[in-house]
Amino acid sequence: MEHIGQALARLAQNQGFMKQYEEMKRQVMQHPYIQQFVRENEEVTTSMLERNLGTLYEYIGQSVECQGCESLEGCKNILPGYHPHLRVRGKAIDLQYERCPRKVMDDEKRQQESLIQSLYMPKEVASATMQEVLGFDHRRIGAVKAAADFLKEYEPGKRQKSLYLYGNFGVGKTYILGAVANGLAKKGVPSMLVYLPDFLREIKGSIGDNTMNSKIEKVKRVPVLMLDDIGAEGMSSFVRDDVLGSILQFRMLENLPTFFTSNLDFEELEDHFAFTQRGDEERAKARRIMERIKYLAVPVEVRGINHREG
Template structure:
């Protein structure tokens, strides 16, 4: 009999300790700033709170992962790239999951790559940053202007862009990659488009019905970089209905456009005045160039050909 009483007493003590640990865990959970913030945004009763502790534990765990985000590829959440939001459903606490900004950006980039193949650029360009650029005297001014643009760009308010002119291989596209990566870090949507491939793709998109969707995406990008303009075979349709339409929209909406080219302003105007049929349309070329000149700052990129090293 004494052994039974001793066992019951021990069980009672263990149960009290267990209950104490549960209360401590509950209080710690409800005191967590992340959980408190979530609860402040919904209306809950004490009963809903007690019955919804499991949901709150899940919320706490997942949002702490997000707070100390290790990157999308290493996301430890139950659904990679998704984060929970506390809500009330049928008078009970529940969680709704939605994609985080990294997941949204990944999905957006995937759709862009599927839609416009000419958005593909070399991996070394995608990794370009200002702190990795070659620090030489010849490109100092160009690097300084590129960085100033990247740090101060304000799409929708200021539509002023840059026109990088220079010979083959001096690093114009690499500078633009650094600009795009800095803008990305600031949360500014930026497209780098290799212009010759883009114009060819726009011509073929007439047949598959994707022309309007493609041109709208490029027209409305917060910052657009047209790489190697002038290297394409020009036609009146490409110049007026594609390039002209893109630049007109971006000019009206104060969306900056940046260019790289082996042609200066005058040489590009000559290039745009010719069509594939051999005609010369100087007036139409001047209209395009007036938009480019008025909304860009000319930057001469000098230096040796880095591709031959």
């Protein structure tokens, strides 16, 4: 078997090999990244560069700081989403791979999205921002300001009233909830958006399969809960007292912020709770659940045109 030193000597005598080697060396030595690296590391010598030519050539052939990559999905690097950095280790030069800016942004976005749980809600709601919501209609400025104030003042465990957003159909109440959830996610705070009528239908459908309590417990304990379209559900004593009442009582005692949206104001919502589907009138129980809602949230009217009609 030919000794490796003899093989290298033979290759060095090959004119084609030497031509490729010299061209690679020229590209490396003249590359602005390498010249900057040499300026920043005074201990780097020409002989060190020549000994690590393969490493340096690998470095200059990749995207650094996302230059040359149109998107994370189109990353051309050996490790997609990771870009190389040169490091001096003794008399050697090594490559160290770190997340590129686009990868960092994508990871942060995924982390934020993981903090927002959603039940029966459109995906675009959770990605809403305050700027977008306000841009739809400036008549919402009061509600948007109240939501922004909540985000500014929120501290886990602190007694803080949430918002009861009420108004006509299509004025953007649900999107304000999404903007709040998105704002909380940026602060690392988990939240849950729940379209209440569908959730309550699921609860009633799970009475016999032993999953009802676990579903209620999950909603009870989330750091920030957002109940969308309260008052649109079919009302029964069970829904009002054993499901909603249980959730709101726990959250009231634990000082857990709870948002609501509704087409009804407080007085109309109390009437809704007072009459069951069987026609029974239960005013005392309706007032009891309204006391919990009023303890948890301050009413804010959301005004504007119905954007669903457009």
